[in-house]
Amino acid sequence: MKRIIKRDTKPFFAISFIFLVFLFINYAYNYTTLKNSISRYEQGVFDRVKLKIDDWNKANFIDVNKMVKLIEEENLQDHKSLQELMYKLQKNSNFPYLILGLKSGEFFISDKEFVTPHNYTPVKRDWFNDALNAGGTIVTRPYFSMRLGLRSVSICSPIRIFGDVGVFCGGQPFKFISNYFNEYKSLYDKDLFLIDSQGEILGKTTKSESINLNDPNYIKFPVLGTKWFIVFERNDEIYTSSLSEFFMMNLIFYGFFVFIYFFTNLFWLKEHQKSDQLIGKQNEFIKDALVNKNSSVLVSCDESFNITSKELESFYDIFNGSNLKENILNSKYILDEEKQRFFSTHEQYKNLTINGKTYLVTTTDANDDISFLFQDISYEEVKKEYDGTLDRVLLFIHKNIDDDSQCIDKLAAISGYSKFHFQRMFKNYTGQTLANYLRQARLNKAKFLLSFTNETISNIAYNSGFSHIESFSRAFNKEFELSPSAFRDKSKKEIIKDELYYEEIFMDELNLTITFSQNNAKFLEGDRYFLIEYSNLIYGAKTNSNPDITIRKLKFVKVDFIRTGLNLELILNKIYTVFYDYEAYKHEIPIAFYTKNEFDKINFIYINIA
Numbered sequence: 321m322k323r324i325i326k327r328d329t330k331p332f333f334a335i336s337f338i339f340l341v342f343l344f345i346n347y348a349y350n351y352t353t354l355k356n357s358i359s360r361y362e363q364g365v366f367d368r369v370k371l372k373i374d375d376w377n378k379a380n381f382i383d384v385n386k387m388v389k390l391i392e393e394e395n396l397q398d399h400k401s402l403q404e405l406m407y408k409l410q411k412n413s414n415f416p417y418l419i420l421g422l423k424s425g426e427f428f429i430s431d432k433e434f435v436t437p438h439n440y441t442p443v444k445r446d447w448f449n450d451a452l453n454a455g456g457t458i459v460t461r462p463y464f465s466m467r468l469g470l471r472s473v474s475i476c477s478p479i480r481i482f483g484d485v486g487v488f489c490g491g492q493p494f495k496f497i498s499n500y501f502n503e504y505k506s507l508y509d510k511d512l513f514l515i516d517s518q519g520e521i522l523g524k525t526t527k528s529e530s531i532n533l534n535d536p537n538y539i540k541f542p543v544l545g546t547k548w549f550i551v552f553e554r555n556d557e558i559y560t561s562s563l564s565e566f567f568m569m570n571l572i573f574y575g576f577f578v579f580i581y582f583f584t585n586l587f588w589l590k591e592h593q594k595s596d597q598l599i600g601k602q603n604e605f606i607k608d609a610l611v612n613k614n615s616s617v618l619v620s621c622d623e624s625f626n627i628t629s630k631e632l633e634s635f636y637d638i639f640n641g642s643n644l645k646e647n648i649l650n651s652k653y654i655l656d657e658e659k660q661r662f663f664s665t666h667e668q669y670k671n672l673t674i675n676g677k678t679y680l681v682t683t684t685d686a687n688d689d690i691s692f693l694f695q696d697i698s699y700e701e702v703k704k705e706y707d708g709t710l711d712r713v714l715l716f717i718h719k720n721i722d723d724d725s726q727c728i729d730k731l732a733a734i735s736g737y738s739k740f741h742f743q744r745m746f747k748n749y750t751g752q753t754l755a756n757y758l759r760q761a762r763l764n765k766a767k768f769l770l771s772f773t774n775e776t777i778s779n780i781a782y783n784s785g786f787s788h789i790e791s792f793s794r795a796f797n798k799e800f801e802l803s804p805s806a807f808r809d810k811s812k813k814e815i816i817k818d819e820l821y822y823e824e825i826f827m828d829e830l831n832l833t834i835t836f837s838q839n840n841a842k843f844l845e846g847d848r849y850f851l852i853e854y855s856n857l858i859y860g861a862k863t864n865s866n867p868d869i870t871i872r873k874l875k876f877v878k879v880d881f882i883r884t885g886l887n888l889e890l891i892l893n894k895i896y897t898v899f900y901d902y903e904a905y906k907h908e909i910p911i912a913f914y915t916k917n918e919f920d921k922i923n924f925i926y927i928n929i930a
């Protein structure tokens with residue numbers, strides 16, 4: 321039984337505070353991470369568009385500079401040869417047309433079919449003057465292209481030819497630039513613009529004909545080597561929809577955990593308020609589960625060993641005074657070395673010899689109270705021919721099989737040996753490790769209850785010494801290759817139709833000395849009895865002093881084994897099916913044993929009935 325103590329409150333509130341802080345930090349971190357991820361995605365789109373325009377612009381600059389160098393280095397004799405060269409260059413470039421103007425007023429174009437308007441002079445054009453003034457390659461301000469009939473821009477660079485200074489340009493319409501923007505509609509469904517320094521729109525992904533650069537929803541980036549800007553409309557819908565969705569999902573997620581956390585701790589607080597009652601129930605549990613199973617005495621003290629409650633008014637002389645420690649130290653029934661050893665160690669399980677009888681003392685600390693359970697584990701002194709230590713341990717195990725706290729520490733203390741030595745002795749005596757033996761004994765009891773009761777599987781697991789039904793189911797399935805429910809269904813179908821030959825009798829009290837070993841049975845003196853406990857056989861002999869087991873005066877069914885004509889297992893199954901009442905026996909297995917005749921054959925089987 322779990323013990324709840326008041327000292328647990330401070331760690332509880334500290335853990336509660338840490339848990340709530342963790343929830344807040346985790347939510348803030350996830351929110352920030354999502355927001356940054358959306359921002360990085362948006363910035364990635366911006367960078368891709370800007371890089372595309374920068375690359376396009378850089379490539380055009382390089383192409384124009386190459387063509388200028390080629391024209392300047394070419395040995396051109398007249399205007400016709402220049403016209404032919406420009407025509408060839410245009411065919412091998414990305415420009416729809418090439419133009420060249422000289423300070424002398426002469427104007428050349430790559431398109432042979434184009435007729436230059438009368439009185440057209442390049443020296444009056446912005447593209448011409450801007451390039452000469454810049455002294456290098458530039459992107460011109462937008463202008464209306466007579467050749468294309470469209471608003472266009474040109475990449476222009478100064479040139480020297482025919483002993484004159486001029487400007488060479490590659491023209492591009494806005495429509496060509498806009499094609500780059502259309503590629504990004506699938507990635508970014510908001511507005512994208514390419515504008516010049518005067519605010520004229522050169523390219524766009526929207527039908528909108530104007531843009532307000534003062535609007536905080538727009539952000540602009542300069543284009544390398546130009547007076548252009550790429551303008552993006554921020555996609556607030558991505559933020560609002562995604563972050564709102566994230567907020568709602570996290571609100572539900574964290575709300576669920578806060579709900580569980582709140583009600584779990586509400587339950588804990590209620591349990592904490594009932595700590596005194598639970599401690600009382602714990603003591604009752606100890607009395608019911610241990611005191612009634614073995615000759616035992618329970619006494620409770622405060623931290624100074626002042627006795628606060630006791631099961632018996634007298635227990636040798638150690639209950640005579642009000643202080644347990646003083647009583648033990650002054651007891652005439654306990655040797656001095658036993659007294660000193662008892663209080664010098666802080667082990668939970670200790671042996672104490674009182675008036676020649678050995679007691680296992682289990683110490684339980686509950687709040688400010690200390691409980692001492694004295695369990696008589698002394699064994700019949702008549703057995704001098706063999707060591708009865710392991711029989712004493714096995715008897716304790718079987719009497720307390722539903723106690724899930726049985727462990728190597730407690731059982732080694734009963735034996736009086738070290739844990740290491742006890743484990744070796746136990747395996748040598750039983751052929752099994754302690755863990756396997758305990759598991760097998762508990763599973764055998766569970767097997768019996770599944771076969772002959774309708775009790776729930778969870779209660780059967782608990783009454784067989786398993787704390788958790790999951791561990792019980794795994795162990796049962798591994799041992800019998802059937803789940804508990806499947807085993808129960810199978811056993812219910814096995815009906816024994818043969819008739820029992822029996823009579824109901826009353827037996828006087830029967831005192832037995834016992835052993836679990838067939839080899840040790842030869843040392844037993846007196847009438848022989850063979851006790852049946854689940855799948856175990858215990859050898860017993862009638863005794864008049866210091867019995868290991870006392871069978872009270874009860875009503876028994878006496879079955880004639882020979883007349884019934886079935887094997888022992890079938891007879892027992894038939895007896896349990898007919899006579900066993902789960903509620904009447906209070907979760908215990910009825911006492912069953914058989915006797916043998918002079919030919920060493922079973923003659924009668926006895927089982928007590930409620």
